Each structure stands twice: as structure tokens, then as C-alpha cells.
Amino acid sequence: MNRTFIDYYRCPESFANFTLIGEPSSNPGFFRFGENAVCYGSISPGFPAPEVGPNLYDALADVAIDGPSLLLPFDPVEVTENLRRERYLSDPHGDRKTTSLEGALSTAYRFVRPALPVAVRKHLHRLYLRGWEKLSFPHWPIDRTVDNLLETLLALTLKAHAVDRIPFIWFWPEGAPSCAILTHDVETLPGRNFCSRLMDLDDSVGIKSSFQIVPERRYAVPASFLSSLRDRGFEINIHDLNHDGHLFSNREVFLRRVERINAYGKEFAARGFRAGSLYRNPEWFGALDFAYDMSLPSVAHLDPQRGGCCTVLPFFIGRVLELPLTATQDYTLFHILNDYSIDLWKRQIALITENHGLASFIVHPDYVIQKRARNTYQALLAHLAQLRADGILWIALPRDVDRWWRERRQMSVVPEGNGWRIEGQGKERARLAFATLVDGKLEFTIEGQDTLKARRPASLASGRRR
Numbered sequence: 292m293n294r295t296f297i298d299y300y301r302c303p304e305s306f307a308n309f310t311l312i313g314e315p316s317s318n319p320g321f322f323r324f325g326e327n328a329v330c331y332g333s334i335s336p337g338f339p340a341p342e343v344g345p346n347l348y349d350a351l352a353d354v355a356i357d358g359p360s361l362l363l364p365f366d367p368v369e370v371t372e373n374l375r376r377e378r379y380l381s382d383p384h385g386d387r388k389t390t391s392l393e394g395a396l397s398t399a400y401r402f403v404r405p406a407l408p409v410a411v412r413k414h415l416h417r418l419y420l421r422g423w424e425k426l427s428f429p430h431w432p433i434d435r436t437v438d439n440l441l442e443t444l445l446a447l448t449l450k451a452h453a454v455d456r457i458p459f460i461w462f463w464p465e466g467a468p469s470c471a472i473l474t475h476d477v478e479t480l481p482g483r484n485f486c487s488r489l490m491d492l493d494d495s496v497g498i499k500s501s502f503q504i505v506p507e508r509r510y511a512v513p514a515s516f517l518s519s520l521r522d523r524g525f526e527i528n529i530h531d532l533n534h535d536g537h538l539f540s541n542r543e544v545f546l547r548r549v550e551r552i553n554a555y556g557k558e559f560a561a562r563g564f565r566a567g568s569l570y571r572n573p574e575w576f577g578a579l580d581f582a583y584d585m586s587l588p589s590v591a592h593l594d595p596q597r598g599g600c601c602t603v604l605p606f607f608i609g610r611v612l613e614l615p616l617t618a619t620q621d622y623t624l625f626h627i628l629n630d631y632s633i634d635l636w637k638r639q640i641a642l643i644t645e646n647h648g649l650a651s652f653i654v655h656p657d658y659v660i661q662k663r664a665r666n667t668y669q670a671l672l673a674h675l676a677q678l679r680a681d682g683i684l685w686i687a688l689p690r691d692v693d694r695w696w697r698e699r700r701q702m703s704v705v706p707e708g709n710g711w712r713i714e715g716q717g718k719e720r721a722r723l724a725f726a727t728l729v730d731g732k733l734e735f736t737i738e739g740q741d742t743l744k745a746r747r748p749a750s751l752a753s754g755r756r757r
């Protein structure tokens with residue numbers, strides 16, 4: 292019951308004493324856990340609802356404290372997995388129940404995307420996505436449901452143990468308040484041919500990024516192209532197999548294709564994978580022979596496959612680390628929202644950095660060839676570089692985030708004299724942090740750093756409304 296909590300905070304296990312109150316309901320459904328978390332799973336007592344609505348049962352009132360133990364009306368492992376793996380969707384990764392118009396538009400989205408002129412495509416996409424503003428869950432433009440749920444459990448744990456503070460391992464190396472990764476999915480031949488210009492743009496602000504390459508059918512991938520990326524210190528990952536929209540259409544197709552995908556991963560020395568158009572089924576990720584995946588958006592209202600993993604921090608799906616996509620894609624910004632400013636990106640970055648999360652971007656070389664879009668991208672680069680200069684962001688390659696997150700997972704906080712210290716490989720870069728309650732609100736501090744730099748997490752009481 293405490294596994295997710297321990298993996299998330301890396302606090303000593305002795306602090307996480309969770310017990311289920313009773314027999315959970317046989318039918319999972321939606322309920323609330325305080326103001327900021329719409330949960331999905333089985334609860335006892337209480338009544339989960341089949342759909343998200345304004346009057347969800349709030350299970351927070353059922354939590355009881357028994358000595359150092361928290362008596363919980365649900366299993367946090369089950370509920371966080373339901374959110375992260377999108378099991379809360381009525382038909383998570385199978386065929387959507389669609390009207391024939393929706394079905395036709397969905398097909399259009401999947402299969403004619405690269406072939407049609409942008410003007411036609413964006414019209415189809417807008418039709419397909421219509422009504423997205425009315426979706427209340429996950430929360431747009433970012434969703435932190437899993438993070439809010441775990442923060443509430445941490446605050447309750449502080450109360451249960453009646454301690455001033457609980458030590459844990461800070462989320463990012465060297466006490467960085469938050470992290471950003473920049474990734475480029477290469478869709479077409481013109482995009483491939485623009486990669487060297489794109490590297491120049493990234494290099495102009497000292498940012499290294501990853502390029503996701505489609506290994507089959509879209510364009511030729513000569514060894515000279517791969518080395519032109521690698522030799523400049525950029526990372527290479529695999530993007531789908533041929534990007535035809537069918538990768539996850541059924542298990543048999545997936546397993547057949549994933550063998551080839553894994554082989555390309557070896558050939559390109561790639562550690563990461565991303566599916567075409569972010570079509571996905573996290574339940575099948577076990578077949579991926581990659582260290583990490585980047586196919587899950589935090590909130591996917593504007594992507595061809597809706598849902599979202601409801602967090603802005605990396606998490607493990609089996610042995611695969613998921614680096615969720617937490618910012619709106621460039622194509623969506625330019626062609627669906629018709630926005631060439633970086634206001635939305637800045638808003639998302641602010642929400643993520645204030646909450647020590649991972650800001651992750653997909654910017655396609657294909658969509659920034661035009662000057663207007665390129666200017667927008669350069670404004671984003673300048674903004675990210677400024678945040679890094681201000682000490683707010685660690686800008687890293689995805690493989691470095693993967694390495695850090697794996698090392699952190701193996702570290703532990705152990706008592707030493709009257710205090711605590713961190714044990715495990717890579718501990719030199721890790722920082723001890725403390726969670727405290729200030730006027731009933733959760734606050735984080737990093738040992739040896741002033742509290743401002745650690746940035747306050749969202750308080751339990753003043754989070755956003757859904």
C-alpha cells in the first residue's frame with residue numbers, strides 16, 4: 292500500500308504506515324480526495340461514481356489516524372496506477388465509442404496527417420477535437436492529480452507521526468527546483484533536412500535536446516544523419532516504427548512491430564521511445580526494450596488519443612521509466628489553438644516549476660521551418676535559458692533524467708546521529724529535503740538551500756478548482 296508513496300518521496304519506510312479501513316467496493320469509480328484530486332478506484336466506505344461530475348464523494352473525510360498509522364478508504368497504489376496508466380478511461384485503449392463522423396475524423400487524424408496540406412488537416416483536427424474545453428478531467432493545461440494525492444498523504448503522515456518534519460530525497464539533482472527536457476520528433480523528409488538548423492537554434496542558447504527518428508518508410512535514415520546528431524551531443528531516440536497510426540491497433544501487430552522497434556533501438560543506440568501521434572497502451576510497455584518512454588501526456592485533451600497520466604513527474608511502468616509530456620505540442624499550439632505566442636507555454640512552465648515538476652516539450656523540426664513558428668520556438672528557447680540562468684530549471688537530455696530517476700529510486704534516507712543522510716549510488720548529486728506543515732499547509736525545504744529556491748509546493752487548501 293505504501294510503495295508508490297515511498298518511490299515518489301524516497302522517505303524512510305517507517306513513515307509510511309497505511310492500512311485499508313475496510314473491504315473496498317467491488318466497482319471502481321470516480322471519487323474525490325480533498326479539493327485537488329479526482330481519483331479513480333475502489334473505496335470503502337463511500338460511493339464512487341461512474342463519471343466525473345460536480346458532486347463526487349470526498350473520501351478525505353473517511354481518513355482516520357491511529358497512532359502513527361493512516362487508515363485509508365482506498366489503496367494509494369491502485370489509485371495512482373489507475374491514473375498514471377489511464378485506467379480511469381471508460382474504454383482505456385480499445386476502440387472508442389464513436390459516432391460515424393467522429394470515426395471518420397479519427398481515421399483522418401490517424402492516416403492522412405502528413406499527406407494533406409496543413410490548412411486541410413487543421414480543419415479536420417479542430418472538428419475532431421471540438422468540445423475539448425468542456426472536459427473537466429484531467430485538468431488543462433496541466434494535471435497534477437497524482438502529485439496532489441501524494442501531497443495530501445504526506446501532510447496526513449506528518450499529522451499521524453506528530454513530527455515537525457519528514458526527510459526525503461529531493462526530486463532533482465543538486466537541489467534544482469525543477470527540470471525541463473526538449474524533444475524533437477522528426478516527421479517528414481523536410482523535417483529531417485531541417486535538423487541541423489534546429490541544432491544550431493538549440494545550441495545558440497546552450498541547450499541539448501533529443502531527436503526522435505521514425506526508422507521506416509517516412510524518410511531515409513543514413514548513418515551520416517545519425518552521426519550528425521550524435522557528434523554534436525544531441526540524443527537519438529526511436530519514434531514509432533513507420534508512424535502509420537497502427538502501432539497499438541491490436542496486440543499482435545504491436546508485438547510484431549515492437550521486435551523491429553527494439554532492433555532499431557539497438558542499432559541507433561537509443562535509450563528512449565515515443566509512439567507516433569502519442570497513440571499508446573501503457574499495459575503493453577513491458578515489451579519495449581527501452582529504458583524510458585515519452586508517449587504519455589499529462590493531459591491529452593488536444594491529442595488524437597484522449598486521457599492523460601495526471602502527473603508532472605516521471606514514474607515507472609514496470610522497468611520502463613515514463614517521462615510524461617507536460618507541455619502543449621507545437622503543432623497544437625500553432626494549428627489548433629492558432630497561437631503564435633509563448634503565453635500558454637509560459638503558463639504551463641510556471642505551473643510545473645512552482646510544483647517541482649518536469650516540463651517536457653515536443654517541437655517538430657517539420658513545424659518550425661516557417662519563420663513565424665520558428666520565432667515562437669526561439670522565444671521559448673530564450674525563456675527556458677533565462678529560467679536556467681535564474682536557477683529555476685535543470686535543462687537536461689531525457690537520458691540524463693532517466694539516469695537520475697533510476698539512481699534516486701535506489702537511494703534511501705537513513706538516520707545518522709540526530710539527523711539523516713542519503714545512501715546509495717549517485718548520492719553526491721542528491722539533496723536531503725524536508726516536508727513540514729506550516730499553518731496546515733505542506734512546505735518543502737532543501738537542506739543547505741534557502742526555502743525560496745526550493746519553491747513552495749501548492750498548498751493543500753489553495754489549489755486550483757476543477
Ligand SMILES: [Zn+2]
Nearest residue numbers: 476478567568
Ligand atoms: Zn510523430
